[in-house]
Amino acid sequence: MTVLQRETGRRVLFREIRANGPVARIDLAARSGLSRATVTGLTADLLRAGLIEEVARDGGDAAPARGRPRVDLKIRGAARLVAGLRIGTDSLSLVLLDFGGARLAELEQPMTGEALTAEALAKRIAAALETLAQRAGRAVGEISGLGVAVAGVVDAVRGLVHWSPSLTGRNVEFAQILADHLGMPAFVDNDANLVALAESLFGLARGRSDFLVVTIESGVGLGLFIGGRPYRGTRGCGAEFGHVKVELDGAPCRCGQRGCLEAYVADYALAREAAALPAGAIPGAMDDPATAVLAAARDGNRAARRILDRAGQVFAMGLANLVNLFDPSLIILAGERMPLDHLYDDPVLERMQALTTRTDRPPPEIRVHKWGDLMWARGAGAFALDEVANIALAALDGTA
Amino acid sequence: MTVLQRETGRRVLFREIRANGPVARIDLAARSGLSRATVTGLTADLLRAGLIEEVARDGGDAAPARGRPRVDLKIRGAARLVAGLRIGTDSLSLVLLDFGGARLAELEQPMTGEALTAEALAKRIAAALETLAQRAGRAVGEISGLGVAVAGVVDAVRGLVHWSPSLTGRNVEFAQILADHLGMPAFVDNDANLVALAESLFGLARGRSDFLVVTIESGVGLGLFIGGRPYRGTRGCGAEFGHVKVELDGAPCRCGQRGCLEAYVADYALAREAAALPAGAIPGAMDDPATAVLAAARDGNRAARRILDRAGQVFAMGLANLVNLFDPSLIILAGERMPLDHLYDDPVLERMQALTTRTDRPPPEIRVHKWGDLMWARGAGAFALDEVANIALAALDGTA
DNA sequence: CGATTTAATTTGATTTCCAAATTAAAATCC
DNA sequence: GGATTTTAATTTGGAAATCAAATTAAATCG
Numbered sequence: 001m002t003v004l005q006r007e008t009g010r011r012v013l014f015r016e017i018r019a020n021g022p023v024a025r026i027d028l029a030a031r032s033g034l035s036r037a038t039v040t041g042l043t044a045d046l047l048r049a050g051l052i053e054e055v056a057r058d059g060g061d062a063a064p065a066r067g068r069p070r071v072d073l074k075i076r077g078a079a080r081l082v083a084g085l086r087i088g089t090d091s092l093s094l095v096l097l098d099f100g101g102a103r104l105a106e107l108e109q110p111m112t113g114e115a116l117t118a119e120a121l122a123k124r125i126a127a128a129l130e131t132l133a134q135r136a137g138r139a140v141g142e143i144s145g146l147g148v149a150v151a152g153v154v155d156a157v158r159g160l161v162h163w164s165p166s167l168t169g170r171n172v173e174f175a176q177i178l179a180d181h182l183g184m185p186a187f188v189d190n191d192a193n194l195v196a197l198a199e200s201l202f203g204l205a206r207g208r209s210d211f212l213v214v215t216i217e218s219g220v221g222l223g224l225f226i227g228g229r230p231y232r233g234t235r236g237c238g239a240e241f242g243h244v245k246v247e248l249d250g251a252p253c254r255c256g257q258r259g260c261l262e263a264y265v266a267d268y269a270l271a272r273e274a275a276a277l278p279a280g281a282i283p284g285a286m287d288d289p290a291t292a293v294l295a296a297a298r299d300g301n302r303a304a305r306r307i308l309d310r311a312g313q314v315f316a317m318g319l320a321n322l323v324n325l326f327d328p329s330l331i332i333l334a335g336e337r338m339p340l341d342h343l344y345d346d347p348v349l350e351r352m353q354a355l356t357t358r359t360d361r362p363p364p365e366i367r368v369h370k371w372g373d374l375m376w377a378r379g380a381g382a383f384a385l386d387e388v389a390n391i392a393l394a395a396l397d398g399t400a
Numbered sequence: 401m402t403v404l405q406r407e408t409g410r411r412v413l414f415r416e417i418r419a420n421g422p423v424a425r426i427d428l429a430a431r432s433g434l435s436r437a438t439v440t441g442l443t444a445d446l447l448r449a450g451l452i453e454e455v456a457r458d459g460g461d462a463a464p465a466r467g468r469p470r471v472d473l474k475i476r477g478a479a480r481l482v483a484g485l486r487i488g489t490d491s492l493s494l495v496l497l498d499f500g501g502a503r504l505a506e507l508e509q510p511m512t513g514e515a516l517t518a519e520a521l522a523k524r525i526a527a528a529l530e531t532l533a534q535r536a537g538r539a540v541g542e543i544s545g546l547g548v549a550v551a552g553v554v555d556a557v558r559g560l561v562h563w564s565p566s567l568t569g570r571n572v573e574f575a576q577i578l579a580d581h582l583g584m585p586a587f588v589d590n591d592a593n594l595v596a597l598a599e600s601l602f603g604l605a606r607g608r609s610d611f612l613v614v615t616i617e618s619g620v621g622l623g624l625f626i627g628g629r630p631y632r633g634t635r636g637c638g639a640e641f642g643h644v645k646v647e648l649d650g651a652p653c654r655c656g657q658r659g660c661l662e663a664y665v666a667d668y669a670l671a672r673e674a675a676a677l678p679a680g681a682i683p684g685a686m687d688d689p690a691t692a693v694l695a696a697a698r699d700g701n702r703a704a705r706r707i708l709d710r711a712g713q714v715f716a717m718g719l720a721n722l723v724n725l726f727d728p729s730l731i732i733l734a735g736e737r738m739p740l741d742h743l744y745d746d747p748v749l750e751r752m753q754a755l756t757t758r759t760d761r762p763p764p765e766i767r768v769h770k771w772g773d774l775m776w777a778r779g780a781g782a783f784a785l786d787e788v789a790n791i792a793l794a795a796l797d798g799t800a
Numbered sequence: 801c802g803a804t805t806t807a808a809t810t811t812g813a814t815t816t817c818c819a820a821a822t823t824a825a826a827a828t829c830c
Numbered sequence: 831g832g833a834t835t836t837t838a839a840t841t842t843g844g845a846a847a848t849c850a851a852a853t854t855a856a857a858t859c860g
Contacts, residue, residue, distance in 0.1 A: 006815085025838075066837065227626070313648055317659075328633070424807075437851095440808060
């Protein structure tokens with residue numbers, strides 16, 4: 001324990017620096033409760049290890065300071081290199097990040113959509129990493145770790161994929177297999193959890209300890225942050241928001257059950273509703289029904305509007321239930337490409353408010369974050385950053 | 401911080417002792433990661449302060465030990481006296497507990513059911529405490545703190561009652577007012593949270609860090625434990641399980657909204673359903689409809705059965721959603737008087753399982769806990785115990 | 801009764817942290 | 831421009847806490 005004390009202190013300061021951007025030592029002391037002397041000592045360790053660096057204070061528009069100017073500390077980007085990978089249904093997307101989270105390169109590769117064995121996937125990933133590193137003029141060997149976001153049920157602590165649409169087999173030791181093939185540590189988690197982590201480390205929830213992120217793509221995901229850490233349930237797999245039940249014996253879901261939220265708001269749900277209408281009710285509904293519904297609704301088509309309205313209502317109800325249960329101060333609606341704008345419309349949010357307001361406390365802040373293509377991969381990269389930082393901090397203690 | 405270190409250690413050990421019953425020092429060392437030397441020192445502090453005591457090891461059926469026998473440590477019951485109070489709609493119930501959680505006395509007093517001012521309530525409580533202390537042959541002045549369980553929306557940290565059916569006015573500084581009137585610290589929280597705390601300290605969830613408790617009385621409540629602490633939401637008021645929405649534009653709830661879980665499973669929901677049936681469909685439904693429905697269902701009345709089945713289905717769906725979101729390892733269904741046995745029936749739990757099983761991981765353990773009349777008051781007492789222990793530990797540090 | 805075994809305590813050294821004093825780096829004053 | 835003021839960061843010296851190892855304590859076994 002005697003040794004763990006200093007390590008704990010270093011971890012606290014490292015987190016604080018990462019969460020609160022460039023920060024002066026004196027602020028760190030105030031925030032952490034440690035004395036200034038101790039902060040000097042601990043940050044000296046981190047500086048010596050090259051994990052953080054000093055930067056001249058960016059005065060900004062502030063008044064010219066009076067005494068000795070503060071020296072800000074921040075994460076040293078050059079300290080490590082990590083990669084983030086999202087295994088989607090029809091593509092692999094990757095980012096290369098520096099230790100500060102800055103994007104150095106990105107890559108997208110098409111996939112067949114079929115599930116692969118872990119080994120086959122590992123080979124594809126190895127090749128992709130090679131290309132990714134090349135684009136940034138770096139070598140794969142320089143990368144300290146790979147974060148992986150997969151859909152499905154994942155035990156992130158053990159790197160175990162219980163089930164995923166991307167993998168054949170069940171209960172695959174995916175993190176271990178990847179590490180063996182790639183020669184670097186790999187960290188696997190559910191994709192929605194990782195988006196939440198990214199929001200926490202360098203997104204809209206930076207420095208906040210309790211919030212939740214709803215991801216919307218073709219399915220609906222939920223990432224929870226409670227007490228400053230991702231909440232993963234007691235067996236490593238919670239927050240199946242998409243399969244929360246919103247109606248008894250409701251619409252069939254692709255998970256095999258009925259009445260799931262996803263069965264009302266996902267793209268295939270829109271397609272199902274469109275198919276139930278008389279032929280021709282929605283133009284173009286034959287080819288790509290989901291897109292056709294969205295387009296028709298924009299053009300004012302009544303039937304299409306009704307479909308989207310219903311999806312919005314169900315979504316509002318699901319969100320309201322999250323608020324009722326978690327009482328978060330912040331909800332982030334995160335989307336990648338977001339053709340599903342109708343779910344973020346004011347009427348939906350108003351309806352959600354109506355289903356929750358019971359007290360005079362202010363409603364939770366709701367922010368929409370349109371990440372762009374790399375949302376998932378960046379989330380995975382955030383995971384790698386976090387884990388690689390942990391490893392670096394632990395190693396530091398062994399040698400110091 | 402240097403002083404806080406020792407205090408932290410003492411807190412850790414105190415919690416460990418409370419959570420793991422009589423425990424030997426050597427086990428404490430193993431569990432806490434502290435050295436045996438440190439454990440000796442810290443427990444000596446606690447012993448000297450009279451917060452814990454040594455007890456001869458209860459060998460039980462174990463093999464006769466070989467070396468020096470372990471000396472178990474446990475919370476010293478005589479250390480403090482606390483009271484727990486539940487303010488219900490039609491009664492005040494109180495318990496007097498010793499520091500180990502043992503019940504010394506209890507008291508139940510009828511209430512008119514009307515909301516009172518905080519001051520009026522405080523006077524009634526003062527009188528009740530007098531009687532309660534008398535029953536145990538103690539004086540009110542000996543009581544170190546009072547825990548209070550109220551229905552409604554409570555900010556436990558600040559002792560603020562945003563709203564409660566028992567109190568007139570809003571945003572009442574109830575803890576402060578009670579402390580002023582009673583001459584002892586008072587701690588106020590939502591009643592379901594406190595039942596969860598009681599399960600954690602001396603109930604079915606003793607020593608477990610992540611679980612949830614569903615309370616069923618006339619309404620439905622939820623208490624969450626996450627990471628070893630009660631989860632209260634970011635503004636001190638989460639977990640409104642009773643008002644989770646289970647149907648779009650569903651049945652009206654007494655909260656003024658529609659489709660709340662409570663509007664399907666509470667006693668008044670049963671009454672509403674019964675009233676919608678043709679007269680005479682359920683015998684005795686005129687006088688006390690909820691009870692009549694329950695009785696008729698037991699006698700095999702079809703219509704009554706259907707009402708209860710529906711309530712059970714909705715309840716199963718609500719539970720399943722909790723499992724989907726929290727992935728708890730343990731769910732406790734806690735009831736006081738429990739005329740609502742139908743909600744605990746196997747078919748309901750099976751249905752719940754069916755709405756969640758998607759993986760090969762084992763389903764969460766579900767346990768039914770029929771506390772008896774004092775469930776709520778004991779929960780409040782548990783809160784007082786916890787807070788009084790915190791005060792004692794903090795004080796210990798000031799003087800040591 | 802001595803040997804053995806295991807638990808708990810004591811001892812001595814080390815680590816860690818903090819308060820106070822000191823040094824550092826700027827702006828302001830005269 | 832140099833002295834003064836102000837604030838930040840570091841150094842210093844001492845106090846506190848922890849741990850490993852040695853010692854003591856309390857039991858059983860042969």
